[in-house]
Amino acid sequence: MSNENSENSTAGAYVTSGQEFTRDANYIATRITRDGADGYPVEAGRYRLVVARACPWANRAIIVRRLLGLEDAISMGVCGPTHDRRSWTFDLDPGGVDPVLGIPRIQDAYFARFPDYPRGITVPAMVDVPTGQVVTNNYPQITLDFSTEWTEFHREGAPQLYPSHLRDEIDEVALRVFKDVNNGVYRCGFAGSQEAYERAYKRLFDAMDWLEERLTNQRFLVGDTITEADVRLFTTLARFDAVYHGHFKCNRQKLSEFPALWAYARDLFQTPGFGDTTDFDHIKKHYYVVHEDINPTQIVPAGPDLSNWLTPHHREQLGGRPFGDGTPPSPVRESERVPSEHNPL
Numbered sequence: 001m002s003n004e005n006s007e008n009s010t011a012g013a014y015v016t017s018g019q020e021f022t023r024d025a026n027y028i029a030t031r032i033t034r035d036g037a038d039g040y041p042v043e044a045g046r047y048r049l050v051v052a053r054a055c056p057w058a059n060r061a062i063i064v065r066r067l068l069g070l071e072d073a074i075s076m077g078v079c080g081p082t083h084d085r086r087s088w089t090f091d092l093d094p095g096g097v098d099p100v101l102g103i104p105r106i107q108d109a110y111f112a113r114f115p116d117y118p119r120g121i122t123v124p125a126m127v128d129v130p131t132g133q134v135v136t137n138n139y140p141q142i143t144l145d146f147s148t149e150w151t152e153f154h155r156e157g158a159p160q161l162y163p164s165h166l167r168d169e170i171d172e173v174a175l176r177v178f179k180d181v182n183n184g185v186y187r188c189g190f191a192g193s194q195e196a197y198e199r200a201y202k203r204l205f206d207a208m209d210w211l212e213e214r215l216t217n218q219r220f221l222v223g224d225t226i227t228e229a230d231v232r233l234f235t236t237l238a239r240f241d242a243v244y245h246g247h248f249k250c251n252r253q254k255l256s257e258f259p260a261l262w263a264y265a266r267d268l269f270q271t272p273g274f275g276d277t278t279d280f281d282h283i284k285k286h287y288y289v290v291h292e293d294i295n296p297t298q299i300v301p302a303g304p305d306l307s308n309w310l311t312p313h314h315r316e317q318l319g320g321r322p323f324g325d326g327t328p329p330s331p332v333r334e335s336e337r338v339p340s341e342h343n344p345l
């Protein structure tokens with residue numbers, strides 16, 4: 001992120017005039033694995049997951065950590081919903097400092113390992129607590145590794161989010177969801193020309209129509225249980241009407257106007273691990289305050305009404321077992337609960 005305003009400004013240059021939005025997908029490739037091949041072995045209590053509830057990519061990691069019951073093995077630091085051009089900050093914590101890492105902003109963990117780190121300071125990030133150094137910010141791999149490398153620390157009854165026999169199909173579906181939906185909304189919102197916007201808009205809603213058709217007669221995206229593919233789609237759907245429809249001009253129709261997709265989103269929202277990790281207040285504040293070049297007034301909309309997320313979805317009529325042979329996670333621990341005024345649950 002770059003801008004030419006004062007150091008403490010939240011302003012960022014997100015739109016480049018005349019150009020399409022292109023996401024920098026070069027993340028820190030280091031992995032935390034059972035064999036410790038990259039120098040970071042799986043070890044309970046050693047790593048801290050740093051997130052922001054506003055961020056859809058970080059929200060995925062929060063959901064997967066909770067579904068698998070990794071709370072005792074991997075602690076979690078939560079940044080506030082807004083940030084300046086340097087990085088996300090721990091402004092929700094006393095004194096504005098993360099109580100475990102002892103730093104005010106996540107960039108400090110990046111610079112501890114890479115003093116001249118040249119790319120965006122992003123969440124989610126896994127930080128090695130003993131050294132205070134970032135290990136990885138490779139968000140798609142982080143959640144897959146939670147499922148495959150951290151099995152020793154999964155709770156009893158943890159679901160199989162990335163079962164081996166469905167991985168090819170999960171990867172295929174997730175790739176289109178990423179290109180045309182997860183990232184597609186940003187390609188609309190950060191488009192630098194009318195032509196770029198219209199191309200992104202068409203790709204987005206072609207994919208939404210494809211998802212609507214796919215989910216009309218099946219409860220989940222792949223197989224008959226919740227998988228990584230559902231987690232990846234949900235975090236975009238949760239933000240669609242609150243942010244993307246208006247702020248990013250993704251306004252052919254609202255999520256609530258897609259019968260199957262809207263019921264599917266409500267089904268997941270009402271499933272432990274999904275809705276109870278969603279903070280609509282943080283989501284709206286982040287997008288409408290940080291993206292000053294799109295919303296220069298920084299006015300945060302009062303709506304939409306969130307109570308409709310709790311209406312019956314009737315998706316159970318399609319069959320399927322959300323957790324397969326597993327069980328739902330236990331209630332959210334008090335220290336990690338989303339404030340009730342930020343969420344209709």
